[in-house]
Amino acid sequence: MSALLQVRGATVRVDGRADGATLLDAVDVDVHVGEVLVVVGPNGAGKSTLLSVLAGDRAPDAGTVTLDGAPVAAVRPAELARHRGVLLQENQVSFPFRVVDVVRMGRAPWRGTDAEDRDDLVVADALDDADVTHLAARRYPTLSGGEKSRASYARVLAQEPRLLLLDEPTAALDVRHQERVLARARDHARAGGAVVVVLHDLALAAAWADRVLVLAGGRVAAHGAPGDVLTTALLTDVYDHPVDVLPHPVTGALLVLPRHGGGGAPDPDQALPPLAEDLA
Structure with missing residues (x-):
């Protein structure tokens, strides 16, 4: 199976300095269409750093990152935004936009293309998928933490990227919405997309991952099917x-x-x- 996104030997150091602390150390990973790849590991393992490398937001100090065979660094920002959507741990909105307007921001990469004609339908579907339709007229700053997370998730869905990169999308959510967000992510993968999710909840990783990547100290400690990777011995060692x-x-x-x-x-x-x- 060919990889949609491929990373080889990715190394990231603090401030890019050769003598700086290593955040990622020679990491290899393939992201395949049709799969949900879950990244787990203790605090400081390099999970968010890896996601920023996958997104093309941070160039590794060593190694390569390719999307559909092309170097990510060579892809123009507008085109890259049509291929991958990124949900960060923290989503700040400085102005009191309505939720529907925040979600509509996800359509920006398609402005001036034929896909723009579908904006209203796509935004409505994204609001529904994230269960925030009833919040569409609310001002974003008035939402709870979980509601903000779901509204931001809807914005990423409205972007219609083939690749979803999600950093702790369930952290602020109740049980029902955790399951709903990850079910929607799996549907996206099954429909021909690909998903990378950073999770701290190992039970959710076991339930929803097709493959699990375990990071520890910036290195890959294990990589494979949940049943092969999520073992008592490995997790006890990695999490101390x-x-x-x-x-x-x-x-x-x-x-x-x-x-x-x-x-x-x-x-x-x-x-x-x-x-x-x-x-x-």
């Missing part, structure tokens, strides 16, 4: 905290459970305790 990975007793899906209060080293062969209904 006991983590249990167990099969759900009914669905068989992976359950990723950090131990609370220490709890000692996890036993990978430990069975999941019986469900409450089994004890009734």
Whole structure:
């Protein structure tokens, strides 16, 4: 399978200095059409830095980044914006725009093209997909943190990029909207797009990823299918905290459970305790 986006040997240092701290160290990654790639790792692992490299917003100090075989740095900004959409962790809007106007900003890359004729329909669909239609007339600064996150997600969807790059899109969301955002991302991939999502929630990574990339100290610690990568031993080592990975007793899906209060080293062969209904 050919990669839509390919990174080889990406190295990023603080301020680009050879003697500066290394944020990314010789990272290789392929982003494939039809897949959701989830990037996980502890604080400071290099997740957001990698996303900025994938987006073409930050040139690596060493290594290459190509989109459809062409160097990302050679793609004009307007064209790049039609190919990839980026949702940052923090989304600041300085003026009291209405939500619908913020979402409509996502159509800017298509101004002057035939696609501009579809603006109203695309914006309406994006508002619906992000569950913010009822907030369309609200001023963005009056929204809650979760509502702002969903409005910003709608703006990225309205951009209609083939590649979605999402940095912690579920951090401020309740359970229902976490599932909705990631379901929409998976639909995007299945429809011929590609998605890279940075997540801290390992349970969500296990549930929604086609592939998982684990970063630690700026390096790739593991890369592959969730069942191969999200293991008790690896996660306990990477996060320096006991983590249990167990099969759900009914669905068989992976359950990723950090131990609370220490709890000692996890036993990978430990069975999941019986469900409450089994004890009734």
